[in-house]
Amino acid sequence: MKASGENSGQIPVDITHEILSRLPAKSIARCRVVSKEWDFTLSSQYFTDLFLKMSFLSPCILFTFQAEGKWSFFSLPESMLISDQKSSGVAVDKPACGLLCTKDEWVLSIKKDARMMISNPSTGGFKLLPKVKTRRRRVLTYLGYDPVEKVYKVLCMTSREKPFSLQAEQHQVLTLGTGKMNWRMIECSVPHCPHLEDNEVCIDGVLYYLAAGSGSWETSMSMIVCFDIRPEKFKFIVGEAFKDIKSPSTLINYKGKFSGFVLSVINDIENHTWRKKTIIFPSLWWSLVAGTRLHIVGTTGDSEIMFSPSVVSIPFYIYGYNMETNSIRRVEIQGLGPVKGQKIYTFLNHMENVKLIT
Template identity: 45%
Template structure:
């Protein structure tokens, strides 16, 4: 006996028939599947429907996606050209070897900015905070520009001007993973040499109305430009200059993002060098690499390890400079040129095996003599700016 077939009216709307004969995907299943995608894919899927856009823009989804993204870190490359901040990211190689010859980047949406010369510190939970090198931009204008940018989402927001009349400032971005709270730390530098930190203030994101608050800090040192936030603590290096070009009393300052308290980790180090060399820069002339290892944070005990670099470094050329951009979870030190080149390479040094691997980065639009920032352990974030209180 033949199965009776259902008859469908020829005049019925095809879209109506499709909806009637299909089952909608549960929101929790969309949530689970989508949190495993890339930020680039989510930016396209967000346009499919209002329901999907609502899921992807929710605070819960943003935090879930960031947690998963942190487990699959990426490389981040940024540079500033013609009033725009360009960003690229690529999968971060795990245990790279000679067989892994290259990585291919994703091109993120350019972010417009009116800044001149500025600094970008290490990304913090997917966000970066570009800020101008100095605050004074005219005879009567001393407002420094700062932004919060999400490279993965191509979003940005200008921050209110810090409360300072000083010319030189330093800013850092911190994140408290317990309260899921971002804070920007800004300090003015003294007018006279050496440039010690003064007028410390904090801006808390996600509070709706943003305003700067002055905080106390008894650690008056010359802060370096580099900084990194780990488990709710912001670390940045500082030093004391004795006016004769000898850097001494080199310390690591720790800023607890939650309590807004400062403490220092002293390093018994005196070096007749410039601050840039202390941050970790090598060239073809470099024959060894020295690392300071913190053995006891309470007692401020450090040990120094020196590694003789393999002959590979001699092939770099004496004019090629590589900056230390971090250490991976596999204990490999990553180096990157500060000037964009074609071809463009990053380098991984395994101190235990004394081996080096060169990885070509493909897909970055070449701009001659352009300064480029390279970061490791970047976590993609899809958090809309309104989640931060904007």
């Protein structure tokens, strides 16, 4: 309003940004075509950071699977899982959030021109990564985010196919959003074999993943690899404090710290001090799960661990175990479509992101 009380006809820019940052990501895509000015504003780093900040307040749960040669993405607000404790079912929406990176080039290597890819389900955008500089055929990748410099980096490791070896021999890093993307060789002083399952977690700019020494999981000391994204340096958690954690294990973000299951929470990374909690499921758990193969996908709130099936089924359920009350619950996820049998990937604490991949 003007001083005279008349309507000026314009909303201040900062208020406009605040309003738009509360819209779903798919609405932002529509708003970009309103005008060149809106497209420029909504594509700016300032608005991308503001939108991501708001998304952190309302995380989603993301489901993705491949069917008929195409990847499908579904999401629902994580708050529905927390607040609707007694609900028999919740429906998912499409599309979803965050940046994803293809994991293992081994699966793609049967195709001559196979390329690793970064995708953003929120915008539908994707970008092929440049070919990794290596003569090795096996390439394993991890995607991490540095909240200080606000950049995404891809860490890749290569290993031999003949003779077959799981030991990572070359380590390279690529930074997104820098125009022409290039892989850079980095040093890693400790030989190790990364776990091939999806077990990584990124917390406060540090990427954690499970590995074994330069041998096998059966004969080598287990370790947690800590890759600090900003300086691109490795640290390793090994020794007696970690000797009981074996494969298969899962790393999750538990109250801002990473942990495995039997729940082992690390209190001090430098001194390798752990706090352990043995989980004993109530008898109802086994009848509720009924032989379904599950894996841990993370935690909601402070005390509930969520489990998801490895393949799509009809009906499709996810399961929660509350460590404080020793209670369990099952929630039906509706809306995945008439498919079953495909391998499904489930992500908790996934954030909608309007970042345009460049």
